[in-house]
Amino acid sequence: MEQGAARERAAERPSPPSGRAARVPEQVARGEHTHGGWDEDGYGAGAPAPGPVPRQVHRHSVRDQVLDALRTALVGGELAPGQVYSAPALGERLGVSATPVREAMQRLAVEGAVEVVPNRGFRVIERTSRELAELAEVRALLEVPVMLRLARTVPSADWAALRPLAEATAAAAARGDRAHYAETDRAFHRAVLSLAGNEQLLTVADDLHRRSQWPLISAPALRHADLVADAAEHRALLDALVARDLTVVESLVREHFTGSVG
Numbered sequence: 001m002e003q004g005a006a007r008e009r010a011a012e013r014p015s016p017p018s019g020r021a022a023r024v025p026e027q028v029a030r031g032e033h034t035h036g037g038w039d040e041d042g043y044g045a046g047a048p049a050p051g052p053v054p055r056q057v058h059r060h061s062v063r064d065q066v067l068d069a070l071r072t073a074l075v076g077g078e079l080a081p082g083q084v085y086s087a088p089a090l091g092e093r094l095g096v097s098a099t100p101v102r103e104a105m106q107r108l109a110v111e112g113a114v115e116v117v118p119n120r121g122f123r124v125i126e127r128t129s130r131e132l133a134e135l136a137e138v139r140a141l142l143e144v145p146v147m148l149r150l151a152r153t154v155p156s157a158d159w160a161a162l163r164p165l166a167e168a169t170a171a172a173a174a175r176g177d178r179a180h181y182a183e184t185d186r187a188f189h190r191a192v193l194s195l196a197g198n199e200q201l202l203t204v205a206d207d208l209h210r211r212s213q214w215p216l217i218s219a220p221a222l223r224h225a226d227l228v229a230d231a232a233e234h235r236a237l238l239d240a241l242v243a244r245d246l247t248v249v250e251s252l253v254r255e256h257f258t259g260s261v262g
Contacts, residue, residue, distance in 0.1 A: 067104035086121035136257040166234040173231035
């Protein structure tokens with residue numbers, strides 16, 4: 001009788017949800033006692049659930065850092081157009097495994113900076129001056145009408161708030177830091193276009209902007225004076241936007257796009 005009652009009590013105990021064997025707490029696996037049976041997710045009550053999320057967040061953080069480093073190397077000319085780079089070799093240079101490098105390179109392939117070379121790695125795209133001119137034309141078609149509309153409607157105080165971003169581009173230009181200039185240049189343009197309140201516009205414009213910053217085939221070294229002059233256009237553009245001088249706004253934006261920096 002006692003054995004039958006014990007079997008009945010055992011049958012009444014909750015068992016782990018189907019298909020959750022891999023999520024059994026370690027205490028149970030070792031035969032240790034836990035209180036409260038199983039929770040609704042299949043973990044022993046009172047036992048900490050295994051946590052892959054922190055590891056995933058860390059991995060994505062590494063990938064993002066690698067992506068930033070590779071973008072900087074591309075803009076700065078450390079990764080040369082036409083050259084093939086393997087993920088393991090780049091990972092060794094960056095002090096990381098090949099996996100986050102491959103993930104970052106896949107993103108750069110989407111952005112048009114590199115292309116996949118099967119069984120070898122990634123080749124930096126060889127862009128031409130014609131491609132740069134085409135990107136400038138598309139950017140002008142997209143952004144000039146938006147900036148003219150903003151010049152008519154945005155209060156002067158809102159434009160004044162963008163002065164620090166313009167000064168950041170000037171500071172990067174003064175140092176001759178082309179990679180940092182590329183970042184601050186995009187930040188300035190994003191801030192201007194964000195006043196239109198159109199997220200799709202921001203996404204498309206930022207993609208075009210980034211593509212226009214990848215180096216050309218055998219591009220000559222950028223002159224310091226050119227970088228400084230390009231940065232000065234940001235300040236002049238803000239002045240024209242505050243004054244609502246539509247003619248100057250259009251002229252400056254078109255000239256900025258056709259320049260070699262961004």
